[in-house]
Amino acid sequence: MTARLLERQFRLVERGSSARTEVLAGVTTFLTMAYIVLVNPAILGQAGMPVAAVAAATCLAAGLASILMGLAANVPLALAPGMGLNAYFTFTVVQQMGVPWPVALGCVFLSGVAFLVLTLTGVRQLIIAAIPPHLFAAIAGGIGLFVGFIGLKDAGIIVANPATLVGLGALTAPTPALALFGLGVMGILSLWNVRAAILIGIALTTLIAFVTGQTSLPTQPYRLDAIAGTFLQLDVAGVFNLSATQGIGLLEIVFVFLFVDLFDNVGTLVAVSKRAGLMDADGRIAGLNRILTTDAVAAMAGAVAGTSTVTSYVESAAGVQAGGRTGLTAVVTGLLFLATMLVAPYASLVPLAATAPALIMVGGLMLLPLAEVAWDKPMQAIPAFLTVALIPFTFSIANGIAFGIAAHALFKLASGEARRADWFLLLLAALFVARFAWMGAA
Template sequence: MRQIRADRLDRYFALTERGTSTRTEILAGFTTFLTMAYIVLVNPAILGQAGMPVASVAAATCFAAAFASILMGLVANTPLALAPGMGLNAYFSFTVVQQMGVPWPIALGCVFISGVAFMILTVTGIRQLIVTAIPTYLFAAVAGGIGLFIGFIGLKNAGIIVANPATFVALGDLKAPGAALALFGLLLIGALSVWNVRGAMLIGILATTALGWLMGMVTVKPEPYSLAALTGTAFKLDLPGVFGLTGSHGLGLVEILFVFLFVDLFDNIGTLVAVTKRAGLMDAAGRIPGLNRILITDATATIVGSMAGTSTVTSYVESAAGVQAGGRTGLTAIVTGILFLATMFVAPYAQIVPIAATAPALIIVGGLMILPLTEVEWEDPMSAIPAFLTVAMIPLTFSIANGLAFGITAHAALKALRGTATRKDWFLFLLAGLFIVRFIWMGAA
């Protein structure tokens, strides 16, 4: 019986064909889980600042990651794990909810609609039109800008940088308990990372939380596990509210949907290329087998995640850790998903983790996201100027949308002035035109 099951697993996931085994896939799934389990603590900390119940968001995070990863394994047979995306959760909390004043149930509705739009674009093939309209160096610039954005938020949450009326930002009081605790966590995660300790991020967060508890910064209130306590965000999305946004939110709705869709689309593609290339799954022509199934799974995950109560779900580049450990099939992703499902039963206790303990993780993740900037040809003004504007405007305006707008508009303008624009660039100039209208509208508001 055991041999029959092993044969079925082998056939379904093509284990032998891809040069792997069940044992290797399980170990790879554990490895991927350990490298991205920090999201169970960090995502609730970020979305909690939007007024969402932390324990419920933690449970939604676990459920969304479990559902998406298992679905990816079963449908696409790819060692790619998914969870609520870093960067988009910050945009959701700090820009959409706090800056634009959109209630979080309506913001969840926007995430749901963006997932549906992603599904439609993938099925109809319009996704290819969008991909070809944007130069690849802008993908890298957006990733780097989001990295700076996340790092900036981490430094702010830690109290390491503070507001200053004269210089806008300044160095905070490093002797303050929160800043000191965050610096300890930053040093610990950094040390564990350079020692190549698996799960360095998660270990660092937990150790920093323990120190915060000893310092009296954490209030532990053990409560019995209850499924009822996890329904604070489930099915709370407000779709009628999305279409009812008026006044200052009228054009803002389009912007919100565009950012959720655009960043998810290109973040997903970038992760796919990195992970599948490392796993040896990309064909000789540089194509990713089953790409549509992967993207449809991603869109489905975002839709389900929004209903559970979390921001956009996307592929995680940490999946590369599992690939490095030998993962080559969807069984790796399924194991990761099962572990997230098991973590759901301790999710309510995520609220005991202080912001100062998750801030170092944001800083480290932000730093790691800077790597794609090496793909920009900085010596060429044609790419350097739009890339710099994208990278700079995302953290300095606290808006991914502004960075995208400046980058795409600058790229289109320079292309036109250089005389290299062709009829094939019509969609690029359409996007640039819409962004210019947006700037004019924002100036008149």
């Protein structure tokens, strides 16, 4: 009976897979993604959110979203709070703009609503078509540098320097030394193709931190209901009261959450679908609307649970490499995330010295798309460089995206290559220029 139900739901035979293979693939995907249960609370905790609650919310959101993706879209694509977007949430929206974290969660929720509307109305195709592939790659690479930069800062490997803005920290101090050890462990295990390299590195570094007194067990007793600290704490109404002193307010914040989630999802989807053989000769992916709809719903559900934007994870490719071809892989991954909720509140035990090297590793791996940029062609190289450089250097994903799109539109006009079909690109560029003018006058 169980075998027939699985076959009917996931079409295992049609996809050339089996239940055993899918389960192993799901476990593999989980092991490659599990670091987010520790890293996400470390980042969002710096926004003032309760760490134990965020850890539980991360497990809940990742678990339910992955299961929904597996059941609704039947693809081996797992979801969790996205790297880069959690950093934007904390360091730009909350710390720089001064937006309270419940209101920031409201922005995440509204971005999910916008994503859902764009998907159902077909407008998302217009947005995707307006942005050239080299900017798509540059945004991904810039976010990678942003994440890596935050990791280096958290580790104390780079520090503020009044003469040069940044400088090298004291590497023999406890936090930098411990972080470098963790980075070395993760790097070596990755060279040996250990699936859980990042997770093992975090665990070993945390153990050493505990033994040397750099961290300690939580003083509060274990409570599974710790998630109450973030669950349903989003403030959607407060989003519409954001003042001019908090950046450009609602539109910019929601736009960045939406824009990055959209392209992160599409890029991950293409990469995983190609590897899984789920894309036809014309580059079409069956059930694309169901996949994107699920992603939008996941973003909204994550905000309700109490975490930044939930999106598709490229680590899903590890499960595909292990043989995953159906949604059963994603369901297994989701169930493992839900099981992890039982220990999630202990995430506060993990020090920054343990999560910082994970950020550095993930940031480095996110640079791969930059190989798609034709760096010998100024038409691509200059807008791509502005995007890549300004995201980490201005500590803002929005600034990098704005500079890149504006520069690309300018070059299109200057070269005479602008066509009527580029109207949406030019509109976006004009809005970004107006944004910079407004910020300069404020």
